Amino acid sequence: MSGVVNRQQRRHEATVEEIKSAARELMTREGSSSLNLRAIARELGMAPSALYRYFPSRDAILTALITEAYDAVGEAVEAAVAQAPPDRTATAVLAGVHAFRRWAREHPHEYGLIYGSPVPGYEAPVEATKPAELRTSDALLGLLSRCAEQGLLTLPGDASLPADVLPALCWPGDDPGRPPLPLAMRAVAMQFWIVLLGAIDAEVFRHLPAPLLEHGGAFFDHTMRRALAVMGVDQRAIDAGVSPAW
Amino acid sequence: MSGVVNRQQRRHEATVEEIKSAARELMTREGSSSLNLRAIARELGMAPSALYRYFPSRDAILTALITEAYDAVGEAVEAAVAQAPPDRTATAVLAGVHAFRRWAREHPHEYGLIYGSPVPGYEAPVEATKPAELRTSDALLGLLSRCAEQGLLTLPGDASLPADVLPALCWPGDDPGRPPLPLAMRAVAMQFWIVLLGAIDAEVFRHLPAPLLEHGGAFFDHTMRRALAVMGVDQRAIDAGVSPAW
DNA sequence: TGTACATCAGTGAACGCGCGTTCACTGATGTAC
DNA sequence: TGTACATCAGTGAACGCGCGTTCACTGATGTAC
Numbered sequence: 001m002s003g004v005v006n007r008q009q010r011r012h013e014a015t016v017e018e019i020k021s022a023a024r025e026l027m028t029r030e031g032s033s034s035l036n037l038r039a040i041a042r043e044l045g046m047a048p049s050a051l052y053r054y055f056p057s058r059d060a061i062l063t064a065l066i067t068e069a070y071d072a073v074g075e076a077v078e079a080a081v082a083q084a085p086p087d088r089t090a091t092a093v094l095a096g097v098h099a100f101r102r103w104a105r106e107h108p109h110e111y112g113l114i115y116g117s118p119v120p121g122y123e124a125p126v127e128a129t130k131p132a133e134l135r136t137s138d139a140l141l142g143l144l145s146r147c148a149e150q151g152l153l154t155l156p157g158d159a160s161l162p163a164d165v166l167p168a169l170c171w172p173g174d175d176p177g178r179p180p181l182p183l184a185m186r187a188v189a190m191q192f193w194i195v196l197l198g199a200i201d202a203e204v205f206r207h208l209p210a211p212l213l214e215h216g217g218a219f220f221d222h223t224m225r226r227a228l229a230v231m232g233v234d235q236r237a238i239d240a241g242v243s244p245a246w
Numbered sequence: 247m248s249g250v251v252n253r254q255q256r257r258h259e260a261t262v263e264e265i266k267s268a269a270r271e272l273m274t275r276e277g278s279s280s281l282n283l284r285a286i287a288r289e290l291g292m293a294p295s296a297l298y299r300y301f302p303s304r305d306a307i308l309t310a311l312i313t314e315a316y317d318a319v320g321e322a323v324e325a326a327v328a329q330a331p332p333d334r335t336a337t338a339v340l341a342g343v344h345a346f347r348r349w350a351r352e353h354p355h356e357y358g359l360i361y362g363s364p365v366p367g368y369e370a371p372v373e374a375t376k377p378a379e380l381r382t383s384d385a386l387l388g389l390l391s392r393c394a395e396q397g398l399l400t401l402p403g404d405a406s407l408p409a410d411v412l413p414a415l416c417w418p419g420d421d422p423g424r425p426p427l428p429l430a431m432r433a434v435a436m437q438f439w440i441v442l443l444g445a446i447d448a449e450v451f452r453h454l455p456a457p458l459l460e461h462g463g464a465f466f467d468h469t470m471r472r473a474l475a476v477m478g479v480d481q482r483a484i485d486a487g488v489s490p491a492w
Numbered sequence: 493t494g495t496a497c498a499t500c501a502g503t504g505a506a507c508g509c510g511c512g513t514t515c516a517c518t519g520a521t522g523t524a525c
Numbered sequence: 526t527g528t529a530c531a532t533c534a535g536t537g538a539a540c541g542c543g544c545g546t547t548c549a550c551t552g553a554t555g556t557a558c
Contacts, residue, residue: 034280112364115451115453116362117358165464168460168462169458172456190465193448194445195440198443199440201443202443205363211417212415215410215413215414219411219415226476
């Protein structure tokens with residue numbers, strides 16, 4: 001009976017989850033981003049060799065952890081974005097970036113694992129992690145396009161871009177000469193992404209003066225609103241966004 | 247004779263330098279940010295134990311490497327900045343940020359060591375690394391103040407800052423109520439710093455779409471000029487800056 | 493100028509440790525007739 | 526319903542490895558008289 005097979009499979013998957021969560025917990029507790037198979041086994045009260053029933057190698061666990069971390073941020077951001085009313089796109093963006101920041105602060109080691117320096121001696125298999133990685137940026141940058149559609153975003157013309165940045169903004173899938181969306185939109189979206197990563201990196205890795213780190217929430221909020229404003233997002237739409245506690 | 251003592255000391259210091267540069271080379275070659283004492287010894291053709299004549303422990307070598315890396319970026323930025331004519335401050339800033347980026351791209355592992363996620367199980371002694379760390383930000387952010395003095399930078403009033411970010415911008419040494427420079431200046435400088443770190447992080451750690459990574463120089467230049475412009479730096483001063491190849 | 497002595501550089505063996513992985517195994521769980 | 530068999534979960538010992546660090550040592554370099 002396949003119901004029984006499923007019970008077996010469910011048990012197996014439950015243990016896989018246990019292993020991953022032990023690894024995650026160990027990473028936040030010990031702070032080691034180079035994760036330790038024997039320590040995971042110890043945590044679970046198993047023999048180290050038992051883990052090989054569930055993962056073919058240590059690196060496979062790392063890959064799973066990385067994918068999970070990307071998924072976790074992605075999910076947090078998507079959820080925050082979804083809570084904003086559909087006509088309040090600027091609010092949604094602000095909710096999304098705050099969700100990103102909150103997740104990063106609550107999971108600094110997982111954040112470091114995916115957005116910090118790469119783990120030595122390990123190269124993530126791109127096909128496994130890329131889709132999860134893109135969730136966050138897709139969610140946030142997609143909203144910027146929606147801002148433009150809703151007339152909340154007044155872009156400069158593509159002509160305002162220096163000639164030498166154009167190749168940086170033409171993507172493989174693009175119909176050459178007839179890009180799917182204004183290049184200025186992409187430029188602005190990428191710069192928004194840079195500010196966002198920069199603000200979170202600087203805070204999580206503590207590359208800012210102490211008072212700024214202590215009042216990080218307010219300054220982050222201010223920085224992201226400024227970023228939206230200089231992109232050309234309607235100021236009233238920005239002012240309407242997210243008062244809830246960050 | 248103390249001349250002889252000096253010769254001894256010089257030999258000693260020369261070996262210290264050899265060790266550090268072997269460690270540095272090993273880091274860039276093997277890519278391991280968790281550096282390996284035995285590998286360094288191998289590289290130098292010495293017994294591992296010999297290194298203890300020069301450093302008390304592995305961590306001490308790491309600390310030296312971190313300090314050196316900060317000093318290296320700091321020096322590169324300072325040198326670039328110094329080459330610009332004193333009345334062309336915006337040019338100097340642009341030269342400085344390009345020097346920063348160039349160094350980061352040429353030394354990605356050293357960059358990761360100081361600006362990426364912290365090395366697991368190691369906490370840098372702040373008093374040793376902090377002065378070196380501040381060289382870069384001091385050099386660049388100091389220039390922004392000079393921009394203001396030279397009338398190249400029109401700041402918004404402090405009143406434009408949301409009330410809740412003010413505590414983030416008041417620093418320990420400040421005379422309360424009578425800050426040494428406009429808080430708006432600090433806000434703007436910190437945001438510039440965030441954009442700079444974000445742009446370099448995103449490029450070095452590859453959190454941008456491929457075309458942007460391939461044409462990173464042009465886009466970085468554009469991003470930093472935009473950042474200066476939205477800060478209120480005079481557009482003509484920006485346009486005058488740095489054409490030399492990045 | 494020569495000799496006795498102290499200091500330093502570097503060796504080589506050894507320490508204990510923890511790691512990732514393998515292997516042959518034992519029980520328990522589920523399957524087929 | 527009972528029994529023979531296959532599959533899976535997990536054990537425990539062992540593998541080879543490389544790590545950081547210690548220790549007693551040997552030569553070479555410099556010092557003092």
